[in-house]
Amino acid sequence: MRAITLTAISALFMTMTCFATASAQDEEPKLTIKPTGRILLDGAIYCPDGDGFADGAALPDIRMGAKVGYGNWGAKIDVGYGFGKISMKDVYIQYNFNENNLLRAGYFVHQFGLNAATSSSMKPAMEAPISDTFFNATGRNIGVMYVYDKEKFFVGVSGIVAGTSMTTPANEQAKVSVGALNRMVYRPYFSDGLVAQVGASLWYQSAMHKKIENEDGEAVASPGYFDFSAGFPTRVCKVNLLGADIQEAKGVFKFSPELLLAKDRVALESQYYYMNVSRKGDYKTYTAQGVYGLLRGLLIGDSYGYSHGDAGLATPKPGSLEMILGYNYMNANSRKAEVFGGISNDYSLTLNYYINKYMLARLRYSYTDVRHSAVQKDRHVSTIQARIQIIF
Numbered sequence: 001m002r003a004i005t006l007t008a009i010s011a012l013f014m015t016m017t018c019f020a021t022a023s024a025q026d027e028e029p030k031l032t033i034k035p036t037g038r039i040l041l042d043g044a045i046y047c048p049d050g051d052g053f054a055d056g057a058a059l060p061d062i063r064m065g066a067k068v069g070y071g072n073w074g075a076k077i078d079v080g081y082g083f084g085k086i087s088m089k090d091v092y093i094q095y096n097f098n099e100n101n102l103l104r105a106g107y108f109v110h111q112f113g114l115n116a117a118t119s120s121s122m123k124p125a126m127e128a129p130i131s132d133t134f135f136n137a138t139g140r141n142i143g144v145m146y147v148y149d150k151e152k153f154f155v156g157v158s159g160i161v162a163g164t165s166m167t168t169p170a171n172e173q174a175k176v177s178v179g180a181l182n183r184m185v186y187r188p189y190f191s192d193g194l195v196a197q198v199g200a201s202l203w204y205q206s207a208m209h210k211k212i213e214n215e216d217g218e219a220v221a222s223p224g225y226f227d228f229s230a231g232f233p234t235r236v237c238k239v240n241l242l243g244a245d246i247q248e249a250k251g252v253f254k255f256s257p258e259l260l261l262a263k264d265r266v267a268l269e270s271q272y273y274y275m276n277v278s279r280k281g282d283y284k285t286y287t288a289q290g291v292y293g294l295l296r297g298l299l300i301g302d303s304y305g306y307s308h309g310d311a312g313l314a315t316p317k318p319g320s321l322e323m324i325l326g327y328n329y330m331n332a333n334s335r336k337a338e339v340f341g342g343i344s345n346d347y348s349l350t351l352n353y354y355i356n357k358y359m360l361a362r363l364r365y366s367y368t369d370v371r372h373s374a375v376q377k378d379r380h381v382s383t384i385q386a387r388i389q390i391i392f
Contacts, residue, residue, distance in 0.1 A: 054237060111147065111311075224251075225248075228243070302316075
């Protein structure tokens with residue numbers, strides 16, 4: 001009897017052990033690896049052409065990379081190639097505490113303004129607003145970012161090592177530029193077909209420096225500086241539009257409120273930018289400002305959806321045809337500081353046809369003018385651009 005009991009207990013123990021082992025194996029996170037990539041094929045016609053512009057075609061952006069997931073952990077690496085140059089794009093690791101909180105560290109676009117919700121190739125009007133480019137609002141930086149995303153509230157907070165830290169060792173910079181930024185969003189409505197969102201972003205960053213030699217031949221940090229610039233909104237040709245070189249800088253403060261509204265097949269998005277660069281000694285503060293607006297409409301397709309994790313509109317569904325009217329104003333001139341970066345206006349009409357989940361066809365017309373710019377003569381250019389892009 002005792003032998004039978006011991007045998008039964010042993011059998012039960014073995015069964016429980018096997019069950020526990022199987023359960024542990026079932027609970028073990030799975031490693032997932034997803035290849036990513038993109039190809040952009042652009043063609044453009046300029047009027048008037050010449051003086052920096054030439055009609056033509058280009059592959060301005062080719063990328064290959066991968067996303068890796070393991071339980072709550074994730075990572076991404078993305079390498080870009082364009083015009084004969086290889087460059088690193090997103091390179092980061094991420095930990096998701098739960099569906100509402102995450103922490104990301106590496107080299108990536110930090111949350112600042114509505115344009116942080118879309119990648120460079122998924123900008124609604126084909127190219128990023130000139131103001132966003134000039135203020136370097138959504139450029140990549142090394143840093144750490146925390147994101148809270150739940151119901152009516154979205155908050156992103158980052159600490160960054162800015163400037164040239166991805167391409168230049170710290171000792172060659174002599175003094176590294178560091179900063180902090182955030183994006184705060186309130187969205188009382190965020191369902192498909194009805195979106196109402198307001199937000200504001202703040203940014204402070206210390207000045208950048210270069211390694212130079214003093215009169216004694218010793219290596220020292222140069223005076224603080226910032227370089228802000230933007231080109232005409234096209235990738236087939238690269239022509240300077242605005243440019244401001246700020247010397248004897250101490251730090252930069254940026255402020256940007258945003259607005260997003262959508263009802264059924266019509267949407268409006270807008271963002272204002274303000275920048276203040278404090279300077280040393282008798283040098284006057286440099287200020288600049290810009291604003292853009294996009295009126296979006298689906299000629300074919302369902303109502304606009306919402307992307308919660310990005311705090312922006314979702315990509316329209318395959319088969320949708322979208323028309324966008326856009327305007328951007330940028331004033332980079334500061335008479336007080338005697339810095340003349342230029343003043344520009346950009347008017348655009350864009351058609352986006354979402355062929356399928358991975359392919360998008362675009363056609364864009366834009367009229368861009370510039371005046372009082374230190375890097376460009378007073379001029380205007382009309383541009384017709386077409387693009388086929390593949391993203392997976």
